[in-house]
Amino acid sequence: MATTDVALHEASSRGEQKRVVNDMSIQVATVNGSGSQSSNTVLLRSIFQMGVPVSGKNLFPSNIAGLPTWYTIRANKDGYIARKKEIDFVVAMNSETAQEDVMSLAPGAAVLYDEPLNLSALRSDLVFYAVPYDKLVAPVCPEAKLRKLVKNMIYVGVVARLLEIDMAEVEKAIRKQFAKKVKAANLNLAAVQAGYDYAATSLVKQDPYFIQRMDKTQGKIIIDGNSAAALGCMFAGVTFISWYPITPSSSLPEAAIEYMKRFRIGPDGKATFAIVQAEDELAAIGMVIGAGWSGARAMTATAGPGISLMAEFSGLAYYTEIPGVIWDVQRVGPSTGLPTRTSQGDILSTAFLSHGDTKHILLIPCSAEECFSMAHDAFDLAEHFQTLVFVMSDLDLGMNNWMADPFHYPEKPIKRGKVLSKEDLDRVGGFARYKDVDNDGIGYRTLPGTDHPAAAWFARGSGHNEKGQYSERPDDYEKNMERLNRKFETARSFVPRPEVWTGKSKIGIIGYGTSHWALIESRDQLRKEYYIETDYLRLRAYPFTREVHDFVRQHDRVYLVEQNRDAQMLSLLKLDLEPSLIARLYSIAHIHGLPLDARSVTDELMTMEGK
């Protein structure tokens, strides 16, 4: 199997040049609404099918048509799939951004551009390829209306030829992309071929980048985090979903609708679920709480602005102890912020969402695999602890395509928590809803409709005693709040444990969510370039488990890397750690709205290390 990256030399018009195989980032700059998403997906898939690890990141505007958008594809033989800071190969289709796109490149990068843009005059230290798209598209696409879309397929062909991507794989990717539309597939394939032929006859390869077949994607799948989450929820037995459209979370419930329509219709032709598009996020979470009270596995998905709107209801769920799952696909705030850019900016506000003493369990997936598996964890935890569980995804994870291992069918049975049935009540006679019978802070509940005269309890956001009766007594209030705290403490040993990589280093790194992909690469950079070994802990949940405390204790300096301004996770951790350990924490925080890259972390960490 050809997995070589040895420096092969070949003669080119630019002289002796090192071949760079399976290690590059390709950036496609287009205008949104021009249909480039299909082209980019085809390109991504073709590389994936060549067995080369790949990732795709869409940097798009909050707009439907006409504004600049960039799509970055990174192919990497070592499996690094974080965003790469440097761009190696630009496909410049957007006249508005073309100049800036070209000016920001490092010397040696390649630029494929639409001929009329006339970019080659801008710099002499880049490789330029001009393609007359309009001339090429006319013969393959007689219908003028479609040309704008089909034009984008031409660059796929040109890139395939220049990088030596197997055309058979490109065709396969197109057939998959346009699965049920044979005519569209043929049209697009013709466009790709036109681009390929043009490159073969009219362009001379001058850049060093090549894609060569490997075997590193065997058996893997490509999926976005939101679809993975939707699948996870379906297999976790979700029965109720409410939602209000908001970027970047909408595609989660939309994927759920598609999957559930296919796989969750009973033999009677009826749905074993209800999905409701709510009037706003307040209603979305209100419905989740109502359904959770009734006993459904209920969830909603939203982003920061929705989380803010859900604050009051979150306190109600916390205090009445109703289960529910909220997916927060985080985007850049504050306020409307950058609605189409990624962030980890909701950590602190979500952990304590609502007024009074309120706190919530957070789960933090870093991959499509975890979006799938944590769906199950989230519902089980929500029902076990009779509380809301927030799954803190982000735009990068939720909306971008990720390579993933096939998901494992959940082996654990669905656990519904402490629910008393009619038969239980026949046996025990009655119950007090908020009594801590098992000394874990978790009471027993009944569901509305339980056919027993002693089943009913009164859910209320106002002060209540063990029996759920209205009470303003100081001792009732305090006892109840202390029990809720005990419940939260119990959760520490139930939430997903962190992933830890420890050696003997004195330097520790803590990260979470999608930062993970930059961090594993950054640790390798630190080792290879600076001979610095680091230990690493990836948080997967709040409240923090014991391992997190141990990790800080075992290291002199701990860098907490996150994608927000105010070091939100670090602030949370400070509240948890013994005072002597707090001074060991250092923040590396990034807030540009782009997925975190390894180089930025490496550079900042080295600066902070004083090197």
Next chain:
Amino acid sequence: MATTTAGTPAPAPKTNRIGLSVIDYRGGKTTLCAGCGHNAISERIIDAMYEMGIKPERVAKLSGIGCSSKSPAYFMGRSHSFNAVHGRMPSVATGAVLANRNLMALGVSGDGDSASIGMGQFVHLMRRNLPIIYIIEDNGVYGLTKGQFSATADMGSKLKTGVINDLPPIDTCAMAITLGATFVGRSFSGDKKQLHAMLKAAIAHQGTVMLDVVSPCVTFNDHEGSTKSYKYMKDHDEPLQEVSFVPAFEDISVEYDAGTTIEVTMHDGSRLRLRKLEEDYDPTNRIRAITRLNEAHEQGEVLTGVFYVNTKAPSFVDLLNITEQPLATLPESIVRPGREVLEQVMEELR
């Protein structure tokens, strides 16, 4: 004079068709003011549920925030209850009913809770036609915060402090009809007979029932100059019909004159009888209902009765094609697709 002698068993307490006595429908002791209209409504709910033979365990009581929303604690203690946040009970009710379609949802709200803070959720509940009985206990003021105007207060109505309301009222009934609720009426907490009949018909209806019940606040809005006082209602109440109700399980056939009475057959076979007090009023005509409500406003009447009823429209549960068993308790074998499904999806993603 008690004449029971030792040895003679006391007569069995009166029970309804499912063997429960009215005490099984009672709740906690009310903490509302003596004479509050809300307490009378609670009594009517108890009577109607008892007489209809509804199992209390099947009922889910839901409310928002305010005096009215406290009242579910004072009736039907054997029913589950959820006292949610201000103005947003409709969403909680929506989730609760969809999760368990066998529940009979009874929402109790107030004019502040529904027509101001809760307007967003109120209108969307109405347009979904969720099976629920939604009662607005309407007194025109915020009682629990000591008597500020609500959005149902009439123009010119006067607060105890002398402040005059100069904004037009929101007619929740007209809105409900416009938006898609399928059983809409207005009553008065002091009209025992009318409210009782309307509540029983509401229990028989499948879809959204919206009842605006004028319910005077004896502490903050029962004075001269208020348009939501007992006295004002006694003087201005204009019933559209005489409402009576014949449940399906009571096989009584009473003759009625089709010229003077409209009979509506409810989903369960019960019959709602409306003896016309206005010659040409047809409660199945939506447009006419809205027009008549607007006329009432122009004329300074407080129109009561069943304004609109539609037993044909599909409910939200029907529209969502939800399976017959409650979603809440579907077993794992139904809610978790098999391994082959996951394998199929994985294959599609390769």
